[in-house]
Amino acid sequence: MSTTRHKWTVLVIAVCLAAALAVSAGCGSSDTTTTAEPGTTGTTSSDATATTEPAGPVKVVVAQGVDPTTMDPHQQRETSTVNVLLHIYDPLLERDAQDPTKFNGILATSWTQVDPTTVEFKLQAGVTFSGGEPFDAECVKYNVDRLLGFLPGTEPALLAYQFGTIESTEVVDAETVRIKTKVPDPLILSRMALLYMIPTGSVDADPEALMSEPNGTGPYNLVEWDRNNQVVLQAKEDYFRGAPTVDELVFRTIPEASTRLAEIQVGNVDIITNVPPENAAEVGSQGQADVKEVPSSRIAAVWLDTLENPTLAKKEVRQALNYAVDVEAITQDVMSGYGMPVATIVPSYWVAYNPDLKPYPFDQAKARELLAAAGVPDGFEVEMLLPRGRYLMAEEVAQAVVADLAGVGVNVKLNAVEFGVFAEATQARQIPGMFYAAWGEPFFDPGGMLEVTVRSGTDGFSWFNNPEIDALIDEAQSTVGDEHVNNLQEVEKAIYEDPPFIFLFAQKDLYGVSNRLDWSPRSDEWIILYGASVK
Amino acid sequence: MLQYLIRRVLQSIIVIILLTMIVFVIARLSGNPVDLMLPMGASESQRTQLIQELGLDQPLPVQYVKFIGRAVQGDFGQSLRFRAPAMELVLEKLPATAKLALTSLLLAIAAGIPLGILAAIRYRRAGDYIVTTGVTLGQAMPSFWLGIMLILIFGVQLGWLPVSGDEGLSSLILPAITLSIVPLVTIAKVTRSSMIGTLPQDFVRTAESKGLPWGNVVRRHALRNALIPVVTVIGVLLGGLLSGAVITEQIFAWPGIGSLTIQSINARDFPVVQAVTLITSTIIVGANLLVDLSYSLLDPRIRRS
Numbered sequence: 001m002s003t004t005r006h007k008w009t010v011l012v013i014a015v016c017l018a019a020a021l022a023v024s025a026g027c028g029s030s031d032t033t034t035t036a037e038p039g040t041t042g043t044t045s046s047d048a049t050a051t052t053e054p055a056g057p058v059k060v061v062v063a064q065g066v067d068p069t070t071m072d073p074h075q076q077r078e079t080s081t082v083n084v085l086l087h088i089y090d091p092l093l094e095r096d097a098q099d100p101t102k103f104n105g106i107l108a109t110s111w112t113q114v115d116p117t118t119v120e121f122k123l124q125a126g127v128t129f130s131g132g133e134p135f136d137a138e139c140v141k142y143n144v145d146r147l148l149g150f151l152p153g154t155e156p157a158l159l160a161y162q163f164g165t166i167e168s169t170e171v172v173d174a175e176t177v178r179i180k181t182k183v184p185d186p187l188i189l190s191r192m193a194l195l196y197m198i199p200t201g202s203v204d205a206d207p208e209a210l211m212s213e214p215n216g217t218g219p220y221n222l223v224e225w226d227r228n229n230q231v232v233l234q235a236k237e238d239y240f241r242g243a244p245t246v247d248e249l250v251f252r253t254i255p256e257a258s259t260r261l262a263e264i265q266v267g268n269v270d271i272i273t274n275v276p277p278e279n280a281a282e283v284g285s286q287g288q289a290d291v292k293e294v295p296s297s298r299i300a301a302v303w304l305d306t307l308e309n310p311t312l313a314k315k316e317v318r319q320a321l322n323y324a325v326d327v328e329a330i331t332q333d334v335m336s337g338y339g340m341p342v343a344t345i346v347p348s349y350w351v352a353y354n355p356d357l358k359p360y361p362f363d364q365a366k367a368r369e370l371l372a373a374a375g376v377p378d379g380f381e382v383e384m385l386l387p388r389g390r391y392l393m394a395e396e397v398a399q400a401v402v403a404d405l406a407g408v409g410v411n412v413k414l415n416a417v418e419f420g421v422f423a424e425a426t427q428a429r430q431i432p433g434m435f436y437a438a439w440g441e442p443f444f445d446p447g448g449m450l451e452v453t454v455r456s457g458t459d460g461f462s463w464f465n466n467p468e469i470d471a472l473i474d475e476a477q478s479t480v481g482d483e484h485v486n487n488l489q490e491v492e493k494a495i496y497e498d499p500p501f502i503f504l505f506a507q508k509d510l511y512g513v514s515n516r517l518d519w520s521p522r523s524d525e526w527i528i529l530y531g532a533s534v535k
Numbered sequence: 536m537l538q539y540l541i542r543r544v545l546q547s548i549i550v551i552i553l554l555t556m557i558v559f560v561i562a563r564l565s566g567n568p569v570d571l572m573l574p575m576g577a578s579e580s581q582r583t584q585l586i587q588e589l590g591l592d593q594p595l596p597v598q599y600v601k602f603i604g605r606a607v608q609g610d611f612g613q614s615l616r617f618r619a620p621a622m623e624l625v626l627e628k629l630p631a632t633a634k635l636a637l638t639s640l641l642l643a644i645a646a647g648i649p650l651g652i653l654a655a656i657r658y659r660r661a662g663d664y665i666v667t668t669g670v671t672l673g674q675a676m677p678s679f680w681l682g683i684m685l686i687l688i689f690g691v692q693l694g695w696l697p698v699s700g701d702e703g704l705s706s707l708i709l710p711a712i713t714l715s716i717v718p719l720v721t722i723a724k725v726t727r728s729s730m731i732g733t734l735p736q737d738f739v740r741t742a743e744s745k746g747l748p749w750g751n752v753v754r755r756h757a758l759r760n761a762l763i764p765v766v767t768v769i770g771v772l773l774g775g776l777l778s779g780a781v782i783t784e785q786i787f788a789w790p791g792i793g794s795l796t797i798q799s800i801n802a803r804d805f806p807v808v809q810a811v812t813l814i815t816s817t818i819i820v821g822a823n824l825l826v827d828l829s830y831s832l833l834d835p836r837i838r839r840s
Contacts (some may be wrong), residue, residue: 066798067798069616069617069618070617070618075618155588161581208618211618211619212619226790227617227619227624227627227628227795228628228790228794228795228798229700229701229788229790230700230790252700252788253788253790253794254699254700254788255785255788255794255797255798256699256785256786256787256788258683258686258786259683259686259698259699259786259787259788262686262687262690262691262698262699263698263699265691266690266691266694266698268697268698285691286691420570420801420803423570424567424570427570427582
């Protein structure tokens with residue numbers, strides 16, 4: 001009997017192996033059929049394949065963590081969506097890749113500040129949309145009116161919040177258009193660079209007409225949008241600035257960071273964003289890709305509640321906190337060098353950087369002196385709110401800050417919460433003494449950020465009230481050109497003296513880029529592949 | 536029998552309605568989409584406007600009744616994120632998840648049952664210990680970790696299989712293996728204990744003493760009887776497969792309802808979360824109903840009680 005039992009065991013193992021083989025064969029067979037095809041044609045005429053191969057379409061794959069939300073460029077607010085749409089639509093002008101304070105014309109050929117509240121744009125002649133509609137001054141007016149809800153019976157579009165200063169659009173002639181603002185607006189060019197042009201009248205009959213079927217003047221057309229999976233774009237041979245060298249552009253949605261990392265390692269995708277610093281070394285492990293870094297427009301800081309917390313209301317205490325934190329060490333050790341300490345909230349590559357201000361030195365003795373002078377020689381207790389999973393290395397940075405503050409007797413209780421909870425708490429203005437955030441400023445001009453995060457007023461993101469600084473900010477924001485810059489530098493000096501934050505650092509963004517792709521990342525987080533090429 | 540059937544179907548419908556209610560409330564308790572949709576520092580008026588647009592200013596019971604009223608007419612609302620019909624989005628993604636879940640289930644059955652039999656007939660000997668140890672290991676392995684390990688080994692280091700996405704049969708292998716581990720372990724364990732209970736029984740001994748070949752005894756007599764609890768457990772496993780798909784799809788960027796669920800929860804996209812819940816709970820409740828019914832067909836005692 002035992003021999004038959006033994007036979008049965010062998011049989012079971014054999015069945016298992018057979019099942020495993022069947023599975024692998026089933027999958028393998030599909031592989032072999034796909035590879036067999038070029039193989040068989042290759043044996044009959046190897047010359048033919050050699051000549052046709054270089055002529056094949058050039059395809060580039062970008063992996064992002066989330067899907068675009070729409071194909072209507074006025075109804076979105078996320079970089080992940082813009083990255084797709086900027087290949088389908090064109091703006092009047094585009095921020096320069098090297099110097100983010102400068103602009104290059106796309107649909108506009110030139111622009112001039114006619115007076116403090118008026119900018120005049122000269123437009124490209126003869127540009128048409130994919131659907132054949134002409135682009136002209138009338139079209140620019142339609143876009144502004146549609147965005148801001150000026151068309152009869154319409155609501156402002158989602159992107160309108162960036163364009164609150166615009167009063168009206170005036171068509172001078174077919175190729176000239178003027179944008180008028182309610183007050184002098186130093187950021188008007190930055191705003192216009194966000195406005196991607198849709199055809200005149202395209203959303204009159206059906207406000208959702210462009211939601212899934214885009215129609216732009218840009219270098220690509222939409223081929224397929226498989227939601228939560230991928231967007232496929234095809235190059236337009238007759239694009240007015242010249243046909244793109246990359247024929248097919250694919251944006252894949254890969255939610256998991258480690259999976260994106262694996263895909264760039266093996267060379268299946270060409271660009272991944274937001275590589276965590278601790279994984280930077282892995283990107284190139286298979287020789288397919290490399291890490292590229294670029295200074296970002298995201299500024300990390302610890303917000304201090306100077307309104308409700310009597311201790312933090314004292315200027316000396318806030319100065320002491322800035323002396324107590326070793327920002328240099330945090331950028332080196334925690335951020336692996338992918339962060340640059342800033343004196344206030346303005347890094348060197350922004351408009352109105354004040355070169356006279358140097359980051360607070362790390363000096364805990366000085367910090368203790370200031371705390372003693374403020375009447376809290378033994379420090380104090382405070383809580384810090386920390387949004388999880390939103391900002392690069394936020395937990396690690398916050399822990400380092402907490403450890404440094406403990407060195408001067410300031411005991412911080414960290415309260416890490418999911419971002420949704422954090423957003424709700426800050427909106428409701430219910431924060432403990434401190435919170436950590438990294439503010440993204442898309443305009444490379446601190447004016448807007450200062451208005452929202454420093455200037456007093458309950459609508460914004462500010463827990464600070466200094467009437468003198470308020471007045472300085474208002475002045476800076478109602479002037480243009482050099483005056484605007486000088487005024488902003490004054491504000492920076494003032495908040496350096498009376499800090500609303502613990503100033504930390506400007507982040508660097510890390511991208512994984514495949515070796516075959518000739519492309520450089522931009523500070524504004526936009527992925528622009530027009531002009532990129534494959535080696 | 537008909538009465539039993541009607542009673543069970545009604546019960547299932549009530550369960551589904553209760554589930555939608557719970558999800559409806561929990562989703563809204565967890566936060567609102569407005570603060571996530573607006574930029575930081577947006578004004579109160581922008582906020583109020585968006586809240587009204589999305590209909591979130593009304594009391595919860597009113598929102599729920601409206602939701603049910605429209606759902607009955609087949610309207611499950613617009614996705615807040617995509618501004619497209621929520622149910623359409625979910626149904627679009629359902630086939631990919633079905634493909635993954637069914638492949639995993641087949642894999643789990645194809646490997647789990649033979650392993651269970653092997654362990655039972657080699658009870659307390661090397662074969663049993665190897666299988667039991669393997670099963671315990673499989674149970675202890677988080678699928679998240681397993682998925683990433685499979686990607687690193689077969690996708691990156693060896694380069695044999697695609698890392699992620701859904702491009703043909705080869706990209707199905709790694710996610711299917713990852714998702715199959717939990718049901719495989721359960722099936723192997725149930726088969727093993729059920730066989731251990733069956734093998735010493737009189738009818739098996741009788742068959743054996745009649746001189747029938749051992750293979751025949753195991754297959755024809757023991758296995759047939761031992762499989763009944765296994766069939767039941769497979770029905771229950773379907774729910775686990777769908778919830779396991781959430782994690783697996785996230786890791787492998789598999790374009791199914793699992794990754795859609797995660798993205799929708801993160802964005803507080805309530806209509807999509809509700810549509811997903813409705814679909815998955817219907818599938819799970821439906822599968823359990825079928826199992827119960829088939830069980831009552833097999834065993835008349837259940838029908839009568």
